[in-house]
Amino acid sequence: MNRVPLEGxxxxxxxxxxxxxxxRFREHRVLVVNLISSPGSGKTTLLEKTLENFSPAEKxxxxxxxxxxxxxxxxxxxxxxxxxxxTTGGTCHLDARMIEKHTADxxxxxxxxxIVENVGNLVCPSSYDLGEAAxxxxxxxxxxxxxxxxYPSIFFKSELMVLTKxxxxxxxxxxxxxxxxxxxxxxxxxxxxxxxxxTGRGMQDWLKWLEQRRQTFLAGLSQPVG
Amino acid sequence: MNRVPLEGxxxxxxxxxxxxxxxRFREHRVLVVNLISSPGSGKTTLLEKTLENFSPAEKxxxxxxxxxxxxxxxxxxxxxxxxxxxTTGGTCHLDARMIEKHTADxxxxxxxxxIVENVGNLVCPSSYDLGEAAxxxxxxxxxxxxxxxxYPSIFFKSELMVLTKxxxxxxxxxxxxxxxxxxxxxxxxxxxxxxxxxTGRGMQDWLKWLEQRRQTFLAGLSQPVG
Numbered sequence: 001m002n003r004v005p006l007e008g009x010x011x012x013x014x015x016x017x018x019x020x021x022x023x024r025f026r027e028h029r030v031l032v033v034n035l036i037s038s039p040g041s042g043k044t045t046l047l048e049k050t051l052e053n054f055s056p057a058e059k060x061x062x063x064x065x066x067x068x069x070x071x072x073x074x075x076x077x078x079x080x081x082x083x084x085x086x087t088t089g090g091t092c093h094l095d096a097r098m099i100e101k102h103t104a105d106x107x108x109x110x111x112x113x114x115i116v117e118n119v120g121n122l123v124c125p126s127s128y129d130l131g132e133a134a135x136x137x138x139x140x141x142x143x144x145x146x147x148x149x150x151y152p153s154i155f156f157k158s159e160l161m162v163l164t165k166x167x168x169x170x171x172x173x174x175x176x177x178x179x180x181x182x183x184x185x186x187x188x189x190x191x192x193x194x195x196x197x198x199t200g201r202g203m204q205d206w207l208k209w210l211e212q213r214r215q216t217f218l219a220g221l222s223q224p225v226g
Numbered sequence: 227m228n229r230v231p232l233e234g235x236x237x238x239x240x241x242x243x244x245x246x247x248x249x250r251f252r253e254h255r256v257l258v259v260n261l262i263s264s265p266g267s268g269k270t271t272l273l274e275k276t277l278e279n280f281s282p283a284e285k286x287x288x289x290x291x292x293x294x295x296x297x298x299x300x301x302x303x304x305x306x307x308x309x310x311x312x313t314t315g316g317t318c319h320l321d322a323r324m325i326e327k328h329t330a331d332x333x334x335x336x337x338x339x340x341i342v343e344n345v346g347n348l349v350c351p352s353s354y355d356l357g358e359a360a361x362x363x364x365x366x367x368x369x370x371x372x373x374x375x376x377y378p379s380i381f382f383k384s385e386l387m388v389l390t391k392x393x394x395x396x397x398x399x400x401x402x403x404x405x406x407x408x409x410x411x412x413x414x415x416x417x418x419x420x421x422x423x424x425t426g427r428g429m430q431d432w433l434k435w436l437e438q439r440r441q442t443f444l445a446g447l448s449q450p451v452g
Contacts, residue, residue: 006232038264039348039377040369066376067349090379092318092349120376121349122265123293123318142368142391143266150292150346151265153316165368171397173424198399 014128017096021103021131028108031217032116033210034094034130036154037138038147039120042164044072045197046138046206047117051079053207059110063102064117065094072117082106093124096131113214122147126154133217134158140165142172145179152186160191160209167196240354243322247329247357254334257443258342259436260320260356262380263364264373265346268390270298271423272364272432273343277305279433285336289328290343291320298343308332319350322357339440348373352380359443360384366391368398371405378412386417386435393422 025032035043047062054060061082064072073085084102086094099116116132118125126135137158139147142165148155155161161183163176176194183190193209195202251258261269273288280286287308290298299311312324320342329340342358344351352361363384365373368391374381381387387409389402402420409416419435421428 038266038346039373040264040366068378069372069375071372071376090349090353092347119349120264121318121347123316123345123347124350127316140266140368142366142394146295146297147265149295150297152294168368168394168397171394 011127014096017100018129018131021096021099022133024108025114025131025133026221028111029218029221030108030111030114031214032114032130032132033213034116034118034125034132034135035138036118036122036125036135036158037120037140038122038143041120041138041140041143042197043117043120043138044075046162046164046195047076047115048079049197049200049203050115050207050210051076051081053203054079054081056080059112060115061106061111061113062115062117063094063099065098065119067091067119088119092119092121093128094118094130095128099130113210122151122154126157134160134213136160136162138162138164139179139183141169141174141176141179145175145182148179148183148186155183155186155190158187158190159213160193162206163192163194165196165198166194166201167198237353240322243326244355244357247322247325248359250334251340251357251359252447254337255444255447256334256337256340257440258340258356258358259439260342260344260351260358260361261364262344262348262351262361262384263346263390264348264366264369267346267364267366267369268423269343269346269364270301272388272390272421273302273341274305275423275426275429276341276433276436277302277307279429280305280307282306285338286341287332287337287339288341288343289320289325291324291345293317293345314345318345318347319354320344320356321354325356339436348377348380352377352383360386360439362386362388364388364390365405365409367395367400367402367405369400371401371408374405374409374412381409381412381416384413384416385439386419388432389418389420391422391424392420392427393424 065086076083135158193205291312296311302309361384419431
């Protein structure tokens with residue numbers, strides 16, 4: 001099916017808006033990360049535990065995408081930080097225009113960190129730049145070790161792979177070392193943290209990664225956009 | 227983003243090819259089912275256990291879709307039935323043309339059942355008719371009970387929901403009754419079977435469903451295409 005010409009046009013337009021967003025986020029010194037995974041890999045749960053760990057003084061906000069329902073925003077609003085749901089209707093990914101629209105009335109000066117939770121989809125969101133500083137892919141240990149090989153684009157484009165639901169490792173046929181090896185066959189430099197949101201194990205590694213990424217981001221602001 | 231005009235054209239063309247396929251499958255009395263789920267919900271494992279349960283005399287074939295790798299076909303070929311991998315490159319779903327192309331050299335007279343395993347994606351495959359008699363959605367118990375509400379299209383269009391990985395129920399915060407209730411809010415008549423491919427529990431319900439669906443299909447062949 002020949003969808004290339006229109007897809008190219010759509011992606012060019014998206015890239016243009018994303019570049020503007022990126023510039024805006026840099027101006028206001030807001031680190032933006034874009035969380036991508038299959039449905040049910042634990043993006044929202046990771047965010048719940050992340051927000052729970054933050055002090056109320058932390059300047060963090062969340063945009064959370066789904067085809068339907070406000071469920072995720074309702075779950076995340078309980079922690080007292082600004083949260084907005086982006087309901088895409090049928091669209092299988094977030095795009096830069098949606099981020100532009102939903103951040104238009106936010107005072108970015110009041111933010112240090114914006115976490116975007118994409119629609120649950122391991123394929124399409126990888127094509128849409130949202131102006132983020134970093135993409136992060138989640139893979140739950142129930143999904144199988146070969147996912148990085150089957151869905152290489154998102155693993156190639158992500159700085160970090162978060163292996164989630166590690167508490168289930170005793171009950172599933174999943175070898176974390178093999179999964180990491182597969183991810184590194186696609187993207188040699190991908191970083192990895194392993195977390196269990198149920199037990200809290202690994203949460204500090206994840207929070208440390210976020211903090212260090214913010215430091216790198218701020219240090220990079222003196223350089224031109226890459 | 228205005229993608230509607232081209233998407234409409236693509237879907238119309240897909241529907242045309244799918245209608246031809248459906249007619250061809252009916253002529254040759256082949257029941258075709260289209261398995262759809264998130265990546266890692268257990269489609270390939272369910273197929274492994276299904277083929278393992280079939281007698282060698284069973285006239286079944288499998289088409290299995292992925293963005294990359296021949297992993298699934300290699301796993302499924304061990305059971306001695308015809309299996310073909312459809313590698314889509316970047317495309318996030320199977321379409322009717324791919325099915326047409328990959329079944330072109332098969333003698334459908336020699337088949338009773340064709341199982342199509344779609345690309346792992348709970349969104350996009352729901353829009354593409356493959357000429358199947360029935361769509362089947364898999365949901366693993368690790369994915370959360372609200373998935374039918376967040377991804378309603380595929381649950382609305384599926385005749386059956388297979389709840390997979392039920393052996394993990396003791397270790398995950400998942401209430402099967404709530405998941406089923408959510409699926410039925412979207413699609414009141416959806417049928418449900420629960421399986422654990424690890425323990426084999428529920429496999430007979432699934433095989434029975436397939437057999438009964440085949441009987442309904444054959445009984446319906448005397449009627450015009452609906």
